[in-house]
Amino acid sequence: MIVALIVAAGSGERLGAGRPKALVELAGRALVAWSIDALTQVSQIERLVVAMPPGAHEPSGLSGPARVTMVAGGASRSDSVRRALDAARELQAPREIDFVLVHDAARPLVTAALAEKVISALQRDPDAHAAIAALPVTDTVKRVDPQGAVHETLERSELWAVQTPQVFRREALERALDVTAKELAQATDDAWLIERDGGRVIVVRASDENLKVTTPLDLQVAELLLAARASSGGDRKPA
Numbered sequence: 001m002i003v004a005l006i007v008a009a010g011s012g013e014r015l016g017a018g019r020p021k022a023l024v025e026l027a028g029r030a031l032v033a034w035s036i037d038a039l040t041q042v043s044q045i046e047r048l049v050v051a052m053p054p055g056a057h058e059p060s061g062l063s064g065p066a067r068v069t070m071v072a073g074g075a076s077r078s079d080s081v082r083r084a085l086d087a088a089r090e091l092q093a094p095r096e097i098d099f100v101l102v103h104d105a106a107r108p109l110v111t112a113a114l115a116e117k118v119i120s121a122l123q124r125d126p127d128a129h130a131a132i133a134a135l136p137v138t139d140t141v142k143r144v145d146p147q148g149a150v151h152e153t154l155e156r157s158e159l160w161a162v163q164t165p166q167v168f169r170r171e172a173l174e175r176a177l178d179v180t181a182k183e184l185a186q187a188t189d190d191a192w193l194i195e196r197d198g199g200r201v202i203v204v205r206a207s208d209e210n211l212k213v214t215t216p217l218d219l220q221v222a223e224l225l226l227a228a229r230a231s232s233g234g235d236r237k238p239a
Contacts, residue, residue, distance in 0.1 A: 009073025
């Protein structure tokens with residue numbers, strides 16, 4: 001079986017909204033509600049656990065799916081993942097969890113199709129421990145020293161910009177998360193924890209629209225993309 005964990009415990013300081021990022025309004029609904037809607041459309045996912053900021057109220061705009069559970073997030077992103085996974089295991093016991101999908105609420109334009117694509121890639125590759133959504137880097141990337149001088153230009157044909165969703169074999173993710181709080185705090189994504197543990201991670205080409213909302217400009221772009229989806233005759237929900 002597959003469970004999905006949505007990481008939504010970030011403060012969102014760069015948005016300047018004065019509230020947790022997951023609760024910032026996007027097109028009339030809480031930011032996290034869009035991700036919840038998309039992932040509840042994936043038939044293989046039997047349970048969603050959302051790691052929210054401690055003490056945060058339930059997000060607005062939810063349609064009330066019974067299989068969604070809210071838990072308090074942790075001190076770091078990967079700590080929130082670990083707490084959400086612990087909750088998922090308790091909720092699904094004694095049934096065994098085979099795969100775990102992790103998604104950041106900061107990417108509200110995720111689609112069910114992308115989630116299914118990443119899940120399928122991992123299921124098809126018995127040697128892989130994780131599959132992650134990503135896009136090839138199109139900009140030239142330079143390594144710069146602390147004084148602002150260019151140290152080297154990297155070969156961009158080998159570079160990918162990593163996104164979520166990321167899908168893991170449950171045992172591999174549990175092993176990778178079984179580290180100190182300091183090590184968890186160093187992880188910018190959970191795939192890095194798998195990599196440092198010697199696991200094999202494969203990339204799945206993502207959508208150009210699966211942007212991360214970090215700044216007020218990102219929020220405006222996300223609203224425009226949602227409006228474009230609606231005007232094209234599709235559902236307002238990212239499906």
